[in-house]
Amino acid sequence: MTTEAMPDVKGLVEEDTKPNTNKRAKNSETVKPLTEKQLRENLDGTFVGIGGALIPFDPWCGAVLVTKGPEVTDALIELGKTNPRVKKAIDNFARGSIWSAVFGAAGAVLIPILAHHGILPGRLGVMFGPDLEQLQQLGVDTDQLIRDMVGIQDDDGTTHEHDNNEQSI
Secondary structure (H helix, E strand, O other): OOOOOOOOOHHHHHHHHOOOOOHHHHHHHOOOOOOHHHHHHHHHHHHHHHHHHHOOOOHHHHHHHHHHHHHHHHHHHHHHOOOHHHHHHHHHHHHHHHHHHHHHHHHHHHHHHHHHOOOOOHHHHHHHOOOHHHHHHOOOOHHHHHHHHHOOEOOOOOEOOOOOOOOOO
16 A cells, blocks of 8 residues: 555544543543452453343353453453553443443342233243242242242142233232
8 A cells, every 4th residue: 555545644643632622521531540449340240240140041151251250350451551541441331330230230120020010021020039038037928929920830720820911010
């Protein structure tokens, strides 16, 4: 390729070195970068959280994320040391991981409720539902509850099946 055929990148390089006057960018620059310990905790937590949520559906893939995630975290942290922009991108991803924990916690409440009302499959309600021991201490017939959620027959042959088209209130 001759130099005549190469695109002019001079303007791009000069533009990249100019101070950013974007108000949003100025505000984001005041946020302190995460420490290496915080990055590690947030990134590892992301892999463990996603892997743990995946295990009931795909135990192999969930276990891979949980057990191998720390290796990816190590690699990302090392990569971040090579370039400030890369570090900032990893930092932003790790901050997003904090939000994923919030959405995960909300999902832990919504999934069993939606399953109970037939919007999601009943087995999800059982997997993500309340602690059965706590319910038993409250006097709830947990065996019946599980039969109702997943559509299992009683000893007398009565099937308890939640109709996904019918929303109970």
